[in-house]
Amino acid sequence: MSGSKCTRLSGALVKQVLESVDSVLFDCDGVIWRGDQAIPGAAEVINLLKKNGKKVFFVTNNSSKTRKMYADKMTTLGFSVTEDEVFGTAYCSAMYLKTVCKLEGKVYLIGSNAMKQELEAVGIQQTGVGPDHISGKQIDWANVPLDPEVKAVVVGFDEHFSYMKLNRALQYLTQQGCLFVGTNRDTRLPLEGGKAVPGTGCLLQAVETAAQRQAQTVGKPNHFMFDCVASQFGVDRERCLMVGDRLDTDIMLGSNCGLKTLLTLTGVSTVADAEAHQKSGCAERQGMVPDYYVESIADLLPALQG
Amino acid sequence: MSGSKCTRLSGALVKQVLESVDSVLFDCDGVIWRGDQAIPGAAEVINLLKKNGKKVFFVTNNSSKTRKMYADKMTTLGFSVTEDEVFGTAYCSAMYLKTVCKLEGKVYLIGSNAMKQELEAVGIQQTGVGPDHISGKQIDWANVPLDPEVKAVVVGFDEHFSYMKLNRALQYLTQQGCLFVGTNRDTRLPLEGGKAVPGTGCLLQAVETAAQRQAQTVGKPNHFMFDCVASQFGVDRERCLMVGDRLDTDIMLGSNCGLKTLLTLTGVSTVADAEAHQKSGCAERQGMVPDYYVESIADLLPALQG
Numbered sequence: 001m002s003g004s005k006c007t008r009l010s011g012a013l014v015k016q017v018l019e020s021v022d023s024v025l026f027d028c029d030g031v032i033w034r035g036d037q038a039i040p041g042a043a044e045v046i047n048l049l050k051k052n053g054k055k056v057f058f059v060t061n062n063s064s065k066t067r068k069m070y071a072d073k074m075t076t077l078g079f080s081v082t083e084d085e086v087f088g089t090a091y092c093s094a095m096y097l098k099t100v101c102k103l104e105g106k107v108y109l110i111g112s113n114a115m116k117q118e119l120e121a122v123g124i125q126q127t128g129v130g131p132d133h134i135s136g137k138q139i140d141w142a143n144v145p146l147d148p149e150v151k152a153v154v155v156g157f158d159e160h161f162s163y164m165k166l167n168r169a170l171q172y173l174t175q176q177g178c179l180f181v182g183t184n185r186d187t188r189l190p191l192e193g194g195k196a197v198p199g200t201g202c203l204l205q206a207v208e209t210a211a212q213r214q215a216q217t218v219g220k221p222n223h224f225m226f227d228c229v230a231s232q233f234g235v236d237r238e239r240c241l242m243v244g245d246r247l248d249t250d251i252m253l254g255s256n257c258g259l260k261t262l263l264t265l266t267g268v269s270t271v272a273d274a275e276a277h278q279k280s281g282c283a284e285r286q287g288m289v290p291d292y293y294v295e296s297i298a299d300l301l302p303a304l305q306g
Numbered sequence: 307m308s309g310s311k312c313t314r315l316s317g318a319l320v321k322q323v324l325e326s327v328d329s330v331l332f333d334c335d336g337v338i339w340r341g342d343q344a345i346p347g348a349a350e351v352i353n354l355l356k357k358n359g360k361k362v363f364f365v366t367n368n369s370s371k372t373r374k375m376y377a378d379k380m381t382t383l384g385f386s387v388t389e390d391e392v393f394g395t396a397y398c399s400a401m402y403l404k405t406v407c408k409l410e411g412k413v414y415l416i417g418s419n420a421m422k423q424e425l426e427a428v429g430i431q432q433t434g435v436g437p438d439h440i441s442g443k444q445i446d447w448a449n450v451p452l453d454p455e456v457k458a459v460v461v462g463f464d465e466h467f468s469y470m471k472l473n474r475a476l477q478y479l480t481q482q483g484c485l486f487v488g489t490n491r492d493t494r495l496p497l498e499g500g501k502a503v504p505g506t507g508c509l510l511q512a513v514e515t516a517a518q519r520q521a522q523t524v525g526k527p528n529h530f531m532f533d534c535v536a537s538q539f540g541v542d543r544e545r546c547l548m549v550g551d552r553l554d555t556d557i558m559l560g561s562n563c564g565l566k567t568l569l570t571l572t573g574v575s576t577v578a579d580a581e582a583h584q585k586s587g588c589a590e591r592q593g594m595v596p597d598y599y600v601e602s603i604a605d606l607l608p609a610l611q612g
Binding site for chain 2: 035131133134138139141142143158159160161162163164166167170174187188189191192195196197198199201202203205206207209210212
């Protein structure tokens, strides 16, 4: 195989690369689907990879769905997937708090109903989700009643994010020993037509600025998401391929964990972005250069069918 | 006068320094009052300075009050002050948009009722204040109806800050030519007893992260607040003293504008903080070392009474 990076994956090289791996990790949005529509051919690729004996996993920074919600969506779109193959940041944050932090106490949660469910599934209590509107004056905000059992603040995507939630997070985080965990740092959620809405990174940045502390983040490019998969399924990182559409999260995760990396052009990043990183001469940016790229993961189909 | 910095201002030196200036700029919270209580002796100091022919001005990063609201509060606390001597960031942001940006169009406002009033007072229309709760789905948020007349996003303190406001700001800021102004970057509002609530800096950081753009900020330490005073009252910066309790905003403003600087210890910063900046050897941090310090501005009283 060639030692150069950012090679177009086509022809005989596809089969060669697929034969060199036992496991394939896929990002979801921009890779196997866009919004509510499957990428054409993606379901067939996933199903054939599994038929050919590959382990397939899904790793997504999106914290707004449980593993079950992802598996249900995938099934609807024609993917043959089970819940335990899905690693979203709602689930992985709960696992991080339980297995790495060994949290004994409640979570003050800025996040979704899915995060609440994943925390509960591993036996961690939390303070509830939904709107938290403001009332009273500054001095009331500073003295807002705190739950004495709370030992961690967790920030994920929360459409009900508000000044009051930011304030509560600050009050908890100034207490001795309070843990601070974020699901991910994605600053925008890209939508069709070049549109976008604010991502969890914006909310996390606000809380970090208030608390004058950095959160530990669980999502890509942090290696924890891979560790989570590897510890449950015994993945050999030298025989594992990470497939994603974002250089700063997906490809960086692959580089951080020593995996082979494949950029697919159905989402956020372009080959020009990757080449700019490659030419930068900056060591950190080399981690954002994929080994290979494809127009779409459907480009893997001929090799799998043949 | 001594060439060394961070000198305690006492004895004969007080009179000497006061004689070397025609104008004195005071920060408010932590300097002339704390919360709703005047610093003992502060009103007398202000009133005597004026009686002795000094021009006195108030420059505050707090954006939640109009000039009139400040003047009313000061009058209640015994200060002899008129509206036009008060420069808060609600007023200064409006002036900045009008005189520097020469804005022709509306403002999408994340801020207070006071900011709305100050904008209206200079003839700038804005989109309204108060709660903005979320409904619908991501695609609805990305396609939220925008006011075609909006040509600037302004972020100040807003207790009703919400994900929906963050989203609206993002949608406006991705439009061609939309201006982006913040009142100030203070990350916390300090309250009595070491407590604090999140400051405008947290909200601004969230919007900047979403928009992937930096706002122009009006408040201290940016020189615009001094320019605003100077252009209206013809202040000679060589004969002007800036008095404040924060090194990173008040003292830095004074240094940025070539004013004499006096730290008062009734608020946030300490002499140890100032000495740490002085010893750092870092050029930027030298701007946070005051010329003088006092325990309280009441220390100026004997020289003014004598």
